[in-house]
Amino acid sequence: MLILPEFALLRPKTVAEAVAAARGAQGRFDYLAGGTDLLCNYKWGINTNPTVISLRHVAEMNRRDGNRLGGGLTLAQIERDADFLEAFPAFRGVLRHLASPLIRETGTLAGNILLDTRCIWLNQTEFARKALGNCLKADGPECRVVKGSLDRCYANYSGDMAPAFMVLGASVRLAGPDGERSVPMTSFFEIDGIRRNVKTREEVLVSVDLPSDARDVRASYQKFRVRDAWDFAEVAVAVGVRFDGDRIAELRLVGNAVASIPVWLPDVAATFTGRTLDDATIDAIGDAVTAAVSPVRATWLPPSYRKQMAGVMVRRALREIRDGAAVPVGA
Numbered sequence: 001m002l003i004l005p006e007f008a009l010l011r012p013k014t015v016a017e018a019v020a021a022a023r024g025a026q027g028r029f030d031y032l033a034g035g036t037d038l039l040c041n042y043k044w045g046i047n048t049n050p051t052v053i054s055l056r057h058v059a060e061m062n063r064r065d066g067n068r069l070g071g072g073l074t075l076a077q078i079e080r081d082a083d084f085l086e087a088f089p090a091f092r093g094v095l096r097h098l099a100s101p102l103i104r105e106t107g108t109l110a111g112n113i114l115l116d117t118r119c120i121w122l123n124q125t126e127f128a129r130k131a132l133g134n135c136l137k138a139d140g141p142e143c144r145v146v147k148g149s150l151d152r153c154y155a156n157y158s159g160d161m162a163p164a165f166m167v168l169g170a171s172v173r174l175a176g177p178d179g180e181r182s183v184p185m186t187s188f189f190e191i192d193g194i195r196r197n198v199k200t201r202e203e204v205l206v207s208v209d210l211p212s213d214a215r216d217v218r219a220s221y222q223k224f225r226v227r228d229a230w231d232f233a234e235v236a237v238a239v240g241v242r243f244d245g246d247r248i249a250e251l252r253l254v255g256n257a258v259a260s261i262p263v264w265l266p267d268v269a270a271t272f273t274g275r276t277l278d279d280a281t282i283d284a285i286g287d288a289v290t291a292a293v294s295p296v297r298a299t300w301l302p303p304s305y306r307k308q309m310a311g312v313m314v315r316r317a318l319r320e321i322r323d324g325a326a327v328p329v330g331a
């Protein structure tokens with residue numbers, strides 16, 4: 001059995017108190033939300049800080065105000081929010097296939113967006129990691145997945161919420177020692193499995209904000225994983241379309257679980273503006289996404305298979321958006 005190491009647990013009641021506690025810990029801390037990801041990493045010795053700052057008692061983060069969703073909302077609270085799901089039905093599909101019901105009861109929105117990247121090399125017990133030799137993300141000399149990479153980690157991002165928010169035009173609101181700022185979700189992530197995103201260590205992810213025109217985007221999230229009970233995605237896509245009559249006024253595409261960030265593909269999407277969403281266009285968009293993504297061997301399934309499946313997932317998403325019904329698996 002893996003034992004949780006000892007640490008000091010702080011319980012601030014406001015965002016300001018949380019940031020002050022982080023300052024006091026001088027970089028040797030982690031924020032804690034539901035703990036479904038973080039505490040596993042403590043047990044595995046991947047995180048080893050002496051102070052943990054719980055955000056569960058920060059009231060302003062635990063509610064939704066219109067299009068502003070508090071970072072502390074649990075995934076199950078969002079799943080039970082009928083008004084939100086009616087406005088943004090794509091999240092029904094996202095949440096139904098995200099982890100397991102038990103994990104969704106505890107895991108939060110912010111924790112999901114900030115989910116650490118994962119890699120078949122690193123995400124093992126300390127015993128196994130030491131036997132095989134450490135890698136860049138664990139103070140080793142080089143990446144073990146992409147041989148010769150001395151400065152970049154290729155671990156996989158597989159959080160399911162961020163890509164869906166990306167195609168709806170959402171931003172994240174961060175609060176830190178220098179005040180508040182809002183960052184579009186499309187520029188929040190940074191292409192490195194260690195650095196992961198632009199949030200500074202002491203900043204709290206307070207909320208996710210959707211723009212007022214987000215309801216005009218028809219969206220779909222499609223995910224492929226080995227065990228449907230709770231596995232992380234091996235490949236997934238988020239697709240959003242704004243229509244002008246039967247033509248594509250704007251297409252938004254994200255490839256997920258194919259890199260260390262959700263991959264936003266504006267250039268690929270722009271080439272389809274003005275086209276009708278017929279079968280030929282759907283196939284062409286699927287092929288373009290397959291060509292654009294380049295997964296590496298950081299998950300269980302071979303990269304070449306995941307690359308092909310990205311296109312298949314895009315076709316399913318677009319047919320769901322066009323026809324208004326879920327596409328059966330295998331179609």
Ligand SMILES: Cc1cc2nc3c(=O)[nH]c(=O)nc-3n(C[C@H](O)[C@H](O)[C@H](O)COP(=O)(O)OP(=O)(O)OC[C@H]3O[C@@H](n4cnc5c(N)ncnc54)[C@H](O)[C@@H]3O)c2cc1C
Nearest residue numbers: 031033034035036037038099107108110111112159160205
């Ligand atoms: C068996 C299993 C299967 C899973 N399957 C999936 C899956 O299919 N899809 C998927 O998306 N996820 C999956 N997960 C991950 C799970 O959904 C996430 O762990 C959960 O959403 C994280 O939320 P949390 O509140 O528990 O975060 P925590 O574990 O508490 O924190 C995660 C990270 O976010 C930081 N953090 C949390 N909140 C804040 C904040 N407000 N401000 C600043 N930093 C913060 C923490 O410091 C930590 O680095 C799975 C997890 C498990 C254990």
Ligand code: SF4
Nearest residue numbers: 119135143153154155
């Ligand atoms: S991708 Fe490379 S550096 Fe990153 S966790 Fe895996 S082996 Fe380590």
